[in-house]
Amino acid sequence: MSARNSVPSGAHPDQVRLVRNDWSPLQPGKLGEWQPTRSVSVVIPAYNCQETLNLTLASLSHQTYPDHLLEVIVADDGSEPPIELPKIRPANCRIVRVPEHSTGWGRSNALHVGASNSDGEILHWLDADMVVFPDHIEAQVRWQHVSEEAVTLGYKRFVAGNFPTPEEVAERCAAGTIDKLYRIQDTEPHDYVEKLINETDQLRGGDHLNFRAHVGATAALTRSLYLAAGGLDTELRLGEDTEFGYRLTQQGAVFIPEPQAGSWHMGATHMQTKGDALRRYNHPYLAERMPHPRYLRPAANRSWAVPLITAVVPAEGSFELVRTCVDRLLAGDQTDLRVMLVADWDAVDDNRRSILADPLLDRRLLLVTYRSDPRVELVREAPATAFPSPFLLNVPSHLGVDVNTVRRLVQVADEWQAGLVRLLPGGAKSPAEALALWRTSALSRARRVGRPEEPLDKVVAEVAGERWVSGEEFGVVDLSLLTPASLVSPRPRLVHPAGKRARRASLGDVETIPVGGVRSLANATRFVARQAAIGVARKVRRRVSRPTPPPSA
Template identity: 40%
Template sequence: MTQQPTGPERTTQPRIRHNDYGVLTPPEPGAWTPRLSVSVVIAAYGHQDKLDLTLAALAAQSYPRHLLEVVVVDDGTTPALRLPEITPENTRLITTRPGARGRSDARNAGLAVADGDVVHWLDADMVTFPDEVEAHMRWHHLADYLVVMGYVRYVDHRPGGPAPAEVRAAVEAGATELLFDESASEAHSWIVDLAERTDGLRTAGDTAYRVHVTNAASVNARLLREAGPLDTGLVLGEDTELGYRLAQAGAAFVLAPEARSRHLGKSMMMRDGEQVRRYNQVFVPDHIPLMRWLRTHPRRQWLVPYVDVVVQTEGATYDELRATVDGFLASTLNDIRITLIGPWDSVREDRRNPLDSPALDLVMVRGLYRGEPRVRFAGQVPATAAPVPYRMFCPAGWVPGPETLRRLVAQAAERGDGLVSVALDEEDEVITARLEHTGAFARAALVRGEGEPLDAAVHEVYGTRWVDGRTLGFLPAAEAEPPKRGKAEDPALTREIARLRAENARLSDRLAAATRDGAPADADAGDAVSREGRRLTVWPRRAAARG
């Protein structure tokens, strides 16, 4: 099971359940005393004129100047970018390393030198309202595991617009909206829709990570460094992927409409939305298992699996381990990885007489699965399953049915369970398997009190429950049939056969009642039973032949 952290315990963190941050009450702007520092990280390529406006607006922020720094990262502009005359007091300009190009590299370069307690991503073509940074930071003072997304509108911008001095003066006067044609501005429509459907993300559950867009988001720096940095292998969608990893590290996501800014010009999504979505559907789902609607192939394997099944080898025989592993490999939920925990570094095969190997069972297990890409061998259980969203612990010698894992995870995802304990056997001793939600355990580790069991904290922030193993389809190895070679059973076909059998039984009861009572009204029941009986035997056979 998941290991408990050994560092200092946190006793003052508020407990946000799932993503319901309504337990937090931020102070009114201007009516509180900030203490946390913030690094505004701006990745820039070209467009010196827009960068000048962005820095001019930041120079007029209400957040204390000694707690605010700005890091501008020039991503290889020719000629190189420069810092303009109007900038915040603590502003520096760096460049990406030679050969590194792209937003992810640039933002990672800024993250590497940022000193703030919070990192605030901002695009190089944004004009912020005077309390934009303060609006972000008043949330971060309440909990240290938050991701805050501001409210961005996209405005038309053409050469000859307001100069930096005009922007600074307007922002200082609280008149940012007068700089642009607000009636023609556009918002992130999908974020607005998501907010409306989820009470401002409070009921968004595991989908809340999607709002992490790096043109106006802020993240606790410790949490960001634990989950990050950005994946430089992704050209687009890298901010969403980082948002997903932040969720696996325990983050809660806050929408802050009071943190307002204006984006100079339309976003790529607004200009080429369909092409962007088509491109992202190729590269992003490999990293984000929660995108189930894009992982529809029944046999595909992905870079990050949906479930990591952990099996301890200590005290288990070869036959027990094989039965358990083969059972999971035969699951209709194919999107899994199996981790076998054992002393693999010390397992040696006797090269003269392999039957004399001191750990013969482990030698055979390793040999059996050495070519199976979904099985890996580890010496100990990793502290976290991240970025895998679910981890299943199952004792050797217990075998799931084909639909067991799919049903278990689907129920947990639908209910938002942080932990599902599966009772396998209770006669001599309680034998259990358990399904852990990675983000729930990470959150619990952040908020649990001194001496508090981690499972108890998980119950508080996500919820826990018990289920019966046999009801789900778990059997001991001695009772389970090994997977058979052949066509995979079609779950839809299985359901239809069950429905037809039930209907056949119902009609048989009607016929029996009609025969017993002599009721002429049911005289045709026998024909119905005969027809259904023929269908029951013929239809599944034909369907199976069609595959």
């Protein structure tokens, strides 16, 4: 099974097992009819924005969330003059001076400093140019009361001008009329975010790209999820919300739009006024860190900080067998891949030895072969997760992939949004002999919600689904059946030739087996045998249909 066989003991099995991003089973309390119990820290990054910050704090002074569970942290990112707390502000409000805690700067760094100096179990981001409605905080954080995985997204309308005074904001919030401050027709929605939400049944029917809705201004999540995802990338100056949303996805987050968390955004966003320049700036920074969306990385044969796939190969077997397995992976047409080769490399020392009779000779030859390859990492233990890579690929060292096997496995995973795709080669007798592609987001969630010692693949199948495919159809060979002379590395691939292999690139006629939980291996074995028989029949038909050459003169 690999990817570590069972759920860790630190899991939270009492959580509802959500399937992909379908948050429908969650039942949060109704606004005004439930009892909050978790503390919340609202973190506001601020830089030279005293005027609009005053409006934000005035709106926060009349929230329906209990004062004793709510604190507001203003992270002053080196403003000149320094930010001051206005007269109208929430009961528990304080300023954290970012330069006193960090040499960095920018929104991401300020948010991280504010979060690190706050106390709440739930973190709520809010920009310093927002006027939020009284139940804005309550509407979002009620979801974190029923799920550790919930990342809620508030709604906003963009206001062109004619900003109110803090006093007017406070009065309207107290009277419950802040939502009438502007006419809807005079404001603008967050177009592309709402379009994504509306086209995916409120993200419930969305895919692994749901994180694109996680952009700025207002969102909430648990502190535990924030830390599990590694926190905000403080080196990013722009696009940090999208990149962090990507990593939240890999941690199994569930994105929930909350239309009852309404607000006014004072002024247009930079994306609305400087969209082309922002996209030009963000593209290389996000491409380095995010394999998704795939259009970020149009160039092949380049290495990135975060690969699309982390392939794990145990260094078990002869030097020639393992080398052939690894080199076939590296030579595939899915080049956005990194290989982890697993063995006790520390045992390979330089003490005097009989060179050719060295009991660790095969391991030594592998070490010398790959220690300088930037796409291969020599590790002592197989990782439990590929985070932040979106896919973990377990490859037994006796299996050799075809040029397009890995790419097509990812296509299957994305077509079905499967958490696990297993490829069973002919003659395999157990799932341990299968090649397995695990989706990182499904693995992360399974580890969080599974019961101790529960089979990990069973939980992954429940939260994201599983598919079986045939090794015959995907061109995988059992290297252990080849002669030693046949265990050679693929030749360099310059152009993918047309013909039989190119025809394999299509998934249109490839059959897969859906698995909603743990199924018997017998079904998968029969499936593989059937596919092998079909492959033989095709070869026979092609041979029979081939015209007979005329007799020689």
